[in-house]
Amino acid sequence: MKTHFWKVFSVAAALIAGLTAYPGSPVQAAPKGEVVFVQATGSWEMRTAFDPHTAIGSSCTTLISLAFEGLVTKDEKGILRPALAESWKIADDWSRIDFFLRKEVKFHNGDSFSAQDVKFSLERAMREDMRFVFGPEMRRNIESVEIVDEYHVRLNLKAPYPAFFDRSFEYLAIVPKAYIEKVGDQGFAAKPVGTGPFRVVKFEREVFFEVEAVENHHRQTPHIKKLTVKVVPEHSTRLAMLKTGEADLIGLSAIHVPLVKRDPKLRVLWNQHTFLPTMVFFAVSQPGDSPFKDPRVRLATSLAIDRKGIADAVGHGALTPWGSFLAPHHPGFDPEQKPPAYDPEKAKKLLAEAGYANGFDTVLTSDPTIKEWFEAMLQQLADVGIRAKMDTPEHGTWAASFVGGKFKGIGYGSGPWWVGRSHPYVALESHIIGTWSHNLATPEVKKTMGELLNATDNEAIAKSARQVDEILLEQKMRLPLWSYHTPLGAGPRIKEFPGAPGVVFPIGFERLQINE
Amino acid sequence: MKRYILKRLVQAFVSLFAVTLIVFMLTQLSGDPALLMAPPDATPRDIQEMREIMGLTKPLHVQYGIFLADILSGEFGRSFKWDKPCIAIWLDRFPNTLLLAGASMVITIIIGLSFGILSAVHVGRWFDQFGKIFALMGQALPVFWLGLMLMYLFSVKLRWLPTSGMGSWEHLIMPAITLGWFFTASIARLTRSSMLDELDRDYIKMAKIKGVSRSGIILRHALKNATIPILTLGSLNFVFMLNGTVITETVFNWPGVGRLVVEAIFTRDFPLVQTTVLIGASFFIFVNLMVDVLYAYIDPRIRYQ
Numbered sequence: 001m002k003t004h005f006w007k008v009f010s011v012a013a014a015l016i017a018g019l020t021a022y023p024g025s026p027v028q029a030a031p032k033g034e035v036v037f038v039q040a041t042g043s044w045e046m047r048t049a050f051d052p053h054t055a056i057g058s059s060c061t062t063l064i065s066l067a068f069e070g071l072v073t074k075d076e077k078g079i080l081r082p083a084l085a086e087s088w089k090i091a092d093d094w095s096r097i098d099f100f101l102r103k104e105v106k107f108h109n110g111d112s113f114s115a116q117d118v119k120f121s122l123e124r125a126m127r128e129d130m131r132f133v134f135g136p137e138m139r140r141n142i143e144s145v146e147i148v149d150e151y152h153v154r155l156n157l158k159a160p161y162p163a164f165f166d167r168s169f170e171y172l173a174i175v176p177k178a179y180i181e182k183v184g185d186q187g188f189a190a191k192p193v194g195t196g197p198f199r200v201v202k203f204e205r206e207v208f209f210e211v212e213a214v215e216n217h218h219r220q221t222p223h224i225k226k227l228t229v230k231v232v233p234e235h236s237t238r239l240a241m242l243k244t245g246e247a248d249l250i251g252l253s254a255i256h257v258p259l260v261k262r263d264p265k266l267r268v269l270w271n272q273h274t275f276l277p278t279m280v281f282f283a284v285s286q287p288g289d290s291p292f293k294d295p296r297v298r299l300a301t302s303l304a305i306d307r308k309g310i311a312d313a314v315g316h317g318a319l320t321p322w323g324s325f326l327a328p329h330h331p332g333f334d335p336e337q338k339p340p341a342y343d344p345e346k347a348k349k350l351l352a353e354a355g356y357a358n359g360f361d362t363v364l365t366s367d368p369t370i371k372e373w374f375e376a377m378l379q380q381l382a383d384v385g386i387r388a389k390m391d392t393p394e395h396g397t398w399a400a401s402f403v404g405g406k407f408k409g410i411g412y413g414s415g416p417w418w419v420g421r422s423h424p425y426v427a428l429e430s431h432i433i434g435t436w437s438h439n440l441a442t443p444e445v446k447k448t449m450g451e452l453l454n455a456t457d458n459e460a461i462a463k464s465a466r467q468v469d470e471i472l473l474e475q476k477m478r479l480p481l482w483s484y485h486t487p488l489g490a491g492p493r494i495k496e497f498p499g500a501p502g503v504v505f506p507i508g509f510e511r512l513q514i515n516e
Numbered sequence: 517m518k519r520y521i522l523k524r525l526v527q528a529f530v531s532l533f534a535v536t537l538i539v540f541m542l543t544q545l546s547g548d549p550a551l552l553m554a555p556p557d558a559t560p561r562d563i564q565e566m567r568e569i570m571g572l573t574k575p576l577h578v579q580y581g582i583f584l585a586d587i588l589s590g591e592f593g594r595s596f597k598w599d600k601p602c603i604a605i606w607l608d609r610f611p612n613t614l615l616l617a618g619a620s621m622v623i624t625i626i627i628g629l630s631f632g633i634l635s636a637v638h639v640g641r642w643f644d645q646f647g648k649i650f651a652l653m654g655q656a657l658p659v660f661w662l663g664l665m666l667m668y669l670f671s672v673k674l675r676w677l678p679t680s681g682m683g684s685w686e687h688l689i690m691p692a693i694t695l696g697w698f699f700t701a702s703i704a705r706l707t708r709s710s711m712l713d714e715l716d717r718d719y720i721k722m723a724k725i726k727g728v729s730r731s732g733i734i735l736r737h738a739l740k741n742a743t744i745p746i747l748t749l750g751s752l753n754f755v756f757m758l759n760g761t762v763i764t765e766t767v768f769n770w771p772g773v774g775r776l777v778v779e780a781i782f783t784r785d786f787p788l789v790q791t792t793v794l795i796g797a798s799f800f801i802f803v804n805l806m807v808d809v810l811y812a813y814i815d816p817r818i819r820y821q
Contacts, residue, residue, distance in 0.1 A: 131566075233778075429557065430557045
């Protein structure tokens with residue numbers, strides 16, 4: 001019997017929503033205390049502060065999640081769950097998605113929430129002049145937004161659009177139609193109003209963002225009364241702020257994890273599985289001869305890398321050796337799929353069989369932000385005869401060269417999985433068949449990815465995702481190396497912050513608790 | 517004199533024009549803003565659409581013409597990231613940098629001059645040796661290291677000062693010292709050598725014979741004449757500070773022009789990078805022009821050349 005994932009999920013979602021909705025949910029204690037969270041730069045990647053529909057980057061998740069809500073959100077297990085939509089239903093042919101909305105929700109200014117606001121918000125985000133980062137994608141996939149009744153909205157689609165749910169929890173905030181029509185886009189950006197668990201008190205772009213708890217919030221009233229998010233780009237300064245108590249929670253650089261662990265008053269919290277660093281064999285997709293065109297050489301390269309040794313030496317707890325292209329929160333993930341064991345002798349044998357007994361010279365490129373991991377790999381590769389010269393261009397140049405197909409030899413490939421994409425197609429698309437794929441996708445991979453995109457039931461999604469994973473692992477055009485966990489430094493006042501797995505920029509501050 | 521000033525003005529404008537061309541070309545070569553702004557999920561079509569919206573698909577000479585027109589309009593173009601006139605963003609940040617630079621300059625002048633004068637007066641003695649070490653350290657210690665060490669000592673260990681940010685006079689102390697020490701060292705060295713030159717001149721010996729007091733000789737005679745090169749160096753140092761003290765502002769999270777330009781470079785916000793670099797270059801060109809004119813005024817040989 002087929003389990004219709006999204007349909008079953010809709011029923012479950014409705015039940016969860018019913019249990020947690022206010023009124024009717026258990027009475028929550030009044031919010032208490034103040035917390036300062038210090039982030040690295042990047043959280044203000046929106047053209048007009050503070051308007052989520054002008055987001056231009058991929059890292060505003062934290063700030064948006066405080067004051068706004070989308071139709072869905074993520075819980076502490078990284079699972080999508082209802083926010084402003086109580087449930088939803090996807091048509092079997094992906095021609096539409098019906099959203100059934102939560103009733104009795106108020107915006108922070110007292111306006112009532114309804115289907116009018118959803119239609120207005122989605123159409124606003126699709127406006128070309130907003131230059132919303134996901135605007136082109138929305139215009140490509142959404143035919144129209146239709147109000148069926150006051151609490152029922154229908155998205156008529158041009159194409160299957162599983163990514164919509166990921167956009168909804170991150171950026172696609174629902175904003176108040178009446179308020180924006182009254183004050184205009186600029187007025188809204190100056191005094192933003194949402195339905196999130198916190199309301200905006202004041203902010204200064206790129207400097208700080210201060211919010212206070214919304215009591216009796218329809219989803220969850222925050223435990224803390226006030227939260228200030230500050231932006232401090234320098235890692236060491238953030239650490240100093242944590243040590244002096246100026247900050248309660250910081251975005252921690254992995255190199256500072258040992259320093260935090262040594263301090264008995266501080267703790268490291270982890271957002272698990274936030275991205276998957278991979279090694280890419282660029283030469284395979286390029287004309288001309290290359291040792292890497294031989295699958296035995298690619299396998300030898302994989303066997304020559306001591307993933308665990310590197311994780312132990314320079315990972316500081318942020319790296320887990322990984323053998324799959326999927327994360328645990330993706331349907332189809334196989335926990336038994338382990339990375340190959342480090343075996344330099346077998347690697348040498350394979351190279352000899354492929355005609356490279358004396359080894360060969362190549363180039364290993366890396367983004368400078370994670371170069372330590374790849375520098376550590378250089379000697380291991382050289383030990384089996386792969387003599388690589390390291391090249392670490394500046395991030396912007398690296399990105400342009402990667403997408404432009406200019407790299408030779410082997411190198412670091414970012415993602416897949418980025419900021420907690422829930423659907424395996426969305427997590428894999430850009431890096432396996434899209435912009436960051438370096439033309440390494442075979443027709444077989446593209447076909448299976450197509451099946452994954454069109455699947456609407458749980459079994460088919462899981463089956464196709466596992467199939468894509470197996471094909472990619474078999475072809476070895478790209479090797480999964482480690483699953484990366486993003487560290488946060490917590491001071492003595494932080495009791496609990498479950499966060500959400502897979503999400504680099506933390507969300508769920510309504511779940512943050514402090515010690516009395 | 518008028519002809520000399522006119523000639524220097526023309527040279528200044530040519531230099532500024534050259535700066536606009538160099539800055540424009542370098543930013544174009546530095547990467548693709550659309551690629552950096554787009555999320556990893558963006559398709560090539562989405563990225564291309566972003567490029568078109570940002571005007572990056574227009575021919576280079578057209579983009580350069582728009583850049584020049586934006587400068588002449590006084591807006592300096594609109595930032596890709598902030599969607600505001602670049603000049604407004606720069607003006608928002610500049611007072612913060614001016615405050616930091618001003619505080620550093622006060623430290624630089626008070627400590628640099630004092631060390632330089634005392635070292636010259638006590639040449640070869642312990643204070644002179646100490647002054648040399650102080651100056652050497654100021655010029656040799658990397659600014660980011662000095663900043664972090666001050667933060668570790670005064671914020672983390674002693675808890676006397678806030679680690680970073682802006683708000684009170686206490687926030688200003690460590691960044692001002694960090695920024696000022698390097699320039700203090702250069703002022704101290706120059707003051708010492710200028711003072712030694714002046715103290716060895718005949719008019720100083722004459723003053724001593726005439727019974728002028730020691731403090732009078734040092735402050736009223738020697739220092740007055742030694743000040744000219746110090747003022748020149750001080751002015752240029754101040755312009756350096758105004759141009760954004762990137763490292764100090766980053767370490768101490770000071771929201772000034774330095775941090776602004778770094779963020780603009782990382783996001784490839786071309787109009788904002790061009791604006792900050794162009795204004796910075798204008799400062800230098802203007803100060804150099806003023807110094808040249810002043811020199812010509814003081815020394816007629818220069819203008820006759």
